[in-house]
Structure formats: structure tokens, C-alpha cells
Amino acid sequence: MRNLFTTYRVLAMIVGVLLTVLVFVAVPLKYLPADGTSLQTTGDNLTSLVGVAHGWIYMVYLVVSFTLARRLRWSWSFTGLVLLAGLIPILIFWVEHRATQKVRAEHPELAAAGV
Amino acid sequence: MPLLLRPRYWGAHLLMLVALAAAIGLGIWQLHAWQAGRDADARDLSTAAALPLSKVMSGDDPFPGQYLGQPVTFEGTWLPKGTLYVADRDLHGKRGYWVMTPVLVGDSAMPVVRGWSPRPEAPQSSGSVAVRGYLQASEGTGATDDDPEDDVIPEMRIASVVEHVDADLYSGYVVAKDAGSGTTGLAKVSPESVPEVSTTSHLRNLLYAFQWWIFGGFAIYIWQRWCRDQLEAAAEPAQPVAG
Incomplete structure (x- = not known):
């Protein structure tokens, strides 16, 4: 159970970082510089790479966080927020923070070894 | 209920x-x-009947993807000063160079790969010419040019050619099948020796x-x-x- 919680936190961080890089670095680089420049090519490649990585890791994130939410009996609205947070830049960091606080308050035995 | x-x-x-x-x-x-x-990708146009270049694209158009490999014909004037050598091109197991000289068609220049040479040197082409060849898209694997000042480029990328040619360029190039005196003395580059278009982007669609x-x-x-x-x-x- 504690492993599941740790896995959730790690996945949330990875999904969050990938999404931030995708939306604030890769996509602007793909569309802002002139076509054919090396900066634009880099942005194009980075968008594909990070986009695909985010897509597949987000799927794992969905399964892990849904399993965690059911085991900890989170409400359906909070569960929905946790699942959708993986698609909205920055929001996921805040949701992960809220989820960690929630676990610490409700299940102190799980968060004991947490950071 | x-x-x-x-x-x-x-x-x-x-x-x-x-x-x-x-x-x-x-x-x-x-x-x-x-x-x-x-x-x-599967559409092989290389055996199709040649079209006049003006029917396929103008100098301002983005590359028309559906015409990749299309045989085209056009007339123009050689721009010998724009001759470049594309490195690392194999012919029958020997490593050499593609010889590329742009041809001015109207206001824009079309890069024409005239043939293959073991060394980065070739006879000059000048004057007017009628070209028949295969239309190709700009390469772009992101290889860097370690010496942008010389006339050797690492790949046939239009953005690299722009810096060496004093005219607007078409957003593609042509591998010559016949370009009058421009192709004599050089080994012919066949469409088969042209790198294939990557299929990874399509695989991505399937995975999505x-x-x-x-x-x-x-x-x-x-x-x-x-x-x-x-x-x-x-x-x-x-x-x-x-x-």
C-alpha cells in the first residue's frame, strides 16, 4: 500500500514534468521559430518525443491513481480531479500536494516514510 | 425503476x-x-509520366507531399556558383558525393542533383538547360554542417542550400535523370539510392x-x-x- 502511494507520487511528478516541458517548451519551439531552422526542428522532435512519453505514462498514472483512490476510499469528485490533473499543466503538482496532505491526515501510517 | x-x-x-x-x-x-x-508513402510515382514543374509546384509553395518522387520537367539557367557537394553518398559500395547545382526557373532556383562523384569536384555547368528528373523533399535528419564556409553539406536540406545560393529556393529538389551537359561525366543517382521517407510518424498515429x-x-x-x-x-x- 505504501509502495502504491509512493508510485503514485513518482508518476505524478513525471507526468507533471513531461506536461510542463511539452506545453511550455516543446510546443512553442515547434510553432514559433521559422520553418526549417534547427530550433524549430528540435521543437518538432521534442514535441513528438515528450508527447508520446506523456501519453503512455499518463495511462499508467491513470491505473495507479485510480487503484489508490479506490483503496483509500477517496470521494468520486476528488478521484476525478486526480485523474484529470494529469492532462492540465501545473495543476497536477497542486493536486499531488493535496493528495499527499490528505493521505498524511487520514492514513498517517502510509505517509510516515514519505518525503 | x-x-x-x-x-x-x-x-x-x-x-x-x-x-x-x-x-x-x-x-x-x-x-x-x-x-x-x-x-x-506506398504510392510509387517514379514510373509515372513526367509533368511540367509548374503544374506540380511554384517557387513559393510548401512541398507537395503527394508528388514525392514525381518525374518533372522544367527549363532554366544553371547557377554554377551555387554548386554544392552532399557528403556521405554511396554508389555501388563506394562512398562519395552528390553534385548539386541549382537551376534558376523564373524567379526561384531549383536545386538539381546532377549525379555522383567520388570527390567533391565536378565540371561546371552553365547556360540554359532542360531538366528531367524526380522531385524529392528536403532531407532533414538534423545533421550539423561542421564547416558552413566550404561547399560540402552533410545532407540535402534546403535550409542548408539557402545560405549558398543568391535566389529564392523551391522547397524541394530534383534528382536529375537527364540535364543535358549537366549530367555527363557523372555517375547517375537513381531514385532507389534516395533515402526513404521515415515511417515513424505513421507508426505514432497507430499507437495513438x-x-x-x-x-x-x-x-x-x-x-x-x-x-x-x-x-x-x-x-x-x-x-x-x-x-
């Missing part, structure tokens, strides 16, 4: 149906993109299609768990909600 069919639950059912329909639809869309991409359908399946799973929760909660109405 069964509990889960009551109007207060309709919203959740509708949400699941919308999510499922969206996932299936987006998956089908990606599948079509994948098929269309593969069909376009599967991904959408997995998301759709996950939506059903979440919905089913939610339904079970509602039924269980209704079966124990006396239980206070856990804090």
Missing part, C-alpha cells in the same frame, strides 16, 4: 457515453491518419489509435466501479458517511 436508471444518475451515465464516444472517435481518426500516411481505445476501455471500467459503489451505498443506507 432500477436504482441506476433514476434521473439523478443520468448525468454520470451520459458523461461515460461521451467519454467513450470521444475515445472511439479519436482512435478511428488516428487510424485513418495512419492508413492515409502509409498509402501516400490504440491509446485512445485503451482510454475508452478505462472509462467503462471507472463507470462500472462507480455503478457498483452506488448500488452498495444504497444497500446500506444506515451507514454514516466516513469522515
